[in-house]
Amino acid sequence: MRLKQLKRHLFFCGSEHCNGQQVEEVMDAFKEQLVEHSIYKEVKLNKTSCLGLCGNGPFTLVYPEGIWYYNLTPEDVPRIVEEHFIDGEPVEELIMLKLENE
Numbered sequence: 001m002r003l004k005q006l007k008r009h010l011f012f013c014g015s016e017h018c019n020g021q022q023v024e025e026v027m028d029a030f031k032e033q034l035v036e037h038s039i040y041k042e043v044k045l046n047k048t049s050c051l052g053l054c055g056n057g058p059f060t061l062v063y064p065e066g067i068w069y070y071n072l073t074p075e076d077v078p079r080i081v082e083e084h085f086i087d088g089e090p091v092e093e094l095i096m097l098k099l100e101n102e
């Protein structure tokens, strides 16, 4: 992965408090969708320890927007990739929190 091509960075809490077992399934669904839409070089995924919003997982924190998607299932992932990453419209009903960027 070339960092110059990077447009988004996704963080996933892998703790048991955030349904850590299911995080792998959600991450795999993201990987599949990113390949399917040929944007896998633009999006980096990392599993982390606690991110400070415990118990709402699987979730992903998406930068640079600072958007937290929560209680995710693999079935939610195609919408996030297509509507948010490709069309530029975050999926409002899956958002728990948006960080203030101003």
Ligand code: FES
Pocket (backbone or CB within 6 Å): 013, 014, 015, 017, 018, 049, 050, 051, 052, 053, 054, 055, 057
């Ligand atoms: S344990 Fe997942 S955010 Fe804290």
